[in-house]
Amino acid sequence: MTRGVFRYLVAPLVCVGLLSGCRFDLFDRREPWRAEAEEKCIAEKGAVASPFLEPMSAIDGAGACGMDHPFRVSGLEDGAVSVEPKATLACPMIRDLNLWLAEVVQPAAVAWLGQPVVGIRQMSSYSCRGMNGQVGAKISEHAFGNALDVGAFVFADGREITVRNGWKGPQEARGFLLQVQAGACEVFTTVLAPGSNVFHYDHIHVDLMRRNNPRLICKPAPRPMAPPPLMVSAPQPAVQFGGRSEGQPLGAPAPQVPQGARIPGEPMSIAPPGQPLGQPPLPDHAPPGYGQSQPAGYGRAPAYGQQPYGAPPPGYPPSGDPVQRVQPPGTIYQPNSLRPPGPMSYGPAGAGDPQVTGSVANRKYYSPTLPQASPIPLPQARPGED
Numbered sequence: 001m002t003r004g005v006f007r008y009l010v011a012p013l014v015c016v017g018l019l020s021g022c023r024f025d026l027f028d029r030r031e032p033w034r035a036e037a038e039e040k041c042i043a044e045k046g047a048v049a050s051p052f053l054e055p056m057s058a059i060d061g062a063g064a065c066g067m068d069h070p071f072r073v074s075g076l077e078d079g080a081v082s083v084e085p086k087a088t089l090a091c092p093m094i095r096d097l098n099l100w101l102a103e104v105v106q107p108a109a110v111a112w113l114g115q116p117v118v119g120i121r122q123m124s125s126y127s128c129r130g131m132n133g134q135v136g137a138k139i140s141e142h143a144f145g146n147a148l149d150v151g152a153f154v155f156a157d158g159r160e161i162t163v164r165n166g167w168k169g170p171q172e173a174r175g176f177l178l179q180v181q182a183g184a185c186e187v188f189t190t191v192l193a194p195g196s197n198v199f200h201y202d203h204i205h206v207d208l209m210r211r212n213n214p215r216l217i218c219k220p221a222p223r224p225m226a227p228p229p230l231m232v233s234a235p236q237p238a239v240q241f242g243g244r245s246e247g248q249p250l251g252a253p254a255p256q257v258p259q260g261a262r263i264p265g266e267p268m269s270i271a272p273p274g275q276p277l278g279q280p281p282l283p284d285h286a287p288p289g290y291g292q293s294q295p296a297g298y299g300r301a302p303a304y305g306q307q308p309y310g311a312p313p314p315g316y317p318p319s320g321d322p323v324q325r326v327q328p329p330g331t332i333y334q335p336n337s338l339r340p341p342g343p344m345s346y347g348p349a350g351a352g353d354p355q356v357t358g359s360v361a362n363r364k365y366y367s368p369t370l371p372q373a374s375p376i377p378l379p380q381a382r383p384g385e386d
Contacts, residue, residue, distance in 0.1 A: 028064040033210060034144055037092050038069050046095030047071055052079045053094065065128035065143040073125075077101055081117055082154075087125035090145035092208055096187050097148065100206070104183030109155060111227035112176040119154035121162075123203050141190070147207030153180075164202035167194045175225040180204070182222035195220040 041047065049055050052075030059066035073087045076098055089097075101117070109117045127142040141147035152162040153176075166173030177193075184191045184206050192205040196219035 030064045030066070030144065034090075034146075035068050038067060038090055041091035041095055042069055047091040050078070052076070056088070059088075059126070059145075061128040061143070063128075064139060067126075067145045070126065070145055076120075082119040084119060084121055087122050087148060088145055089125055089148065093146050093148060096208060097206075100184055100187045104187065105153070105180055108176050108179040108183070108227075109153070112172050112179070113155055113159070113161075115155040115157045115159070117153050118156050120150050121152035121154070121160075123149040123151040125149075141207035141209050146209070147190075147205065149203040149205050151203040162202070163194060163204055171225075171228075175227060177204075178222070179224045179227070182224040185216065185218035185222055190217045192217070192219055 047053055049071075052073065054072040054074075056070040056072055058068050059070050067090045069091060070088055071091065071094060073083050073089050073094060075082050076094070081101055106116055109115060124142055125148055126145040127140070129140055129143060131138050131140045150163070152160055154160050161169075161173045161176060163177060166177050168174060181191060181193045181204055184204065188206040188208060189211070190205070190207045190209050192200045194201050194204075
């Protein structure tokens with residue numbers, strides 16, 4: 001009875017393993033370095049959540065399959081390169097794909113086709129299976145979101161180059177794909193392209209498999225082609241000074257214009273009366289020729305400041321009070337002299353008529369205290385220090 005129950009439970013698991021073509025135990029667990037690599041990549045912002053990188057829940061597939069921090073990828077390089085269909089990848093793979101696109105794929109695209117890449121067609125990302133999907137094969141890096149199969153590249157002008165048709169296709173497509181494959185071998189640890197085996201005839205496989213030795217797998221051996229020279233159009237012949245064209249001899253004189261005739265396109269000038277048209281006006285005093293004596297006053301600058309300094313202009317007009325006088329600057333009042341009344345002073349009693357001035361009758365007015373000059377003599381002014 002117990003043996004029958006055991007067979008009943010194990011048989012479905014064996015069938016699942018055979019159908020998936022895997023050679024791994026369903027009770028295996030992922031290596032610790034995979035989770036550490038994901039955590040380090042996320043801490044270094046190798047993949048940041050965006051509309052093109054959507055974080056997903058952890059994938060814990062059969063056996064060791066899965067990843068702790070998967071992303072659903074619809075675009076790389078901040079969305080500049082679309083990914084179709086959407087791929088499920090781990091952070092380290094996303095980071096190195098962006099590096100590959102920026103430093104290898106885009107320069108190769110511009111060099112060979114004159115257009116940047118705006119999209120890639122992927123054929124496989126995360127998939128819990130063995131290598132090449134074969135029965136009994138070792139588990140693939142696809143089972144950890146650590147690999148991607150690229151089948152085609154889409155360019156900005158709408159052209160699409162597939163790995164299947166372009167690997168041995170036209171020179172531009174072949175040169176681009178060979179350069180892309182050679183550069184991938186410097187970024188990833190495994191690169192398999194057409195010619196490596198029968199399973200990679202239509203795509204380029206890249207992954208970040210970690211091995212015990214530093215050996216890399218790059219098949220077939222990279223043989224990049226030299227890109228074509230840049231096609232630069234020759235500049236147009238420049239027009240020489242004076243309107244001389246390329247076919248006209250250097251010493252050919254310019255056509256003569258009759259005196260008085262106006263050249264087409266030249267602004268019109270109106271000469272003063274009595275002066276021939278087309279002749280510049282003569283100066284009033286032409287400079288003397290060499291050896292001639294200078295006329296009196298020629299070349300002599302006019303003299304300024306020769307007249308004597310006149311009296312300064314009068315000061316401001318006096319105020320409305322006829323008694324108040326505008327005193328010149330520097331006036332010093334002596335203690336024994338009286339200062340003229342100011343504009344707010346009042347005259348002696350009885351000087352004004354109440355009917356005229358509007359004052360109150362029989363009211364006593366007082367003049368303000370007259371300010372006294374300082375007994376300390378003021379310093380004398382010195383010329384030039386004021």
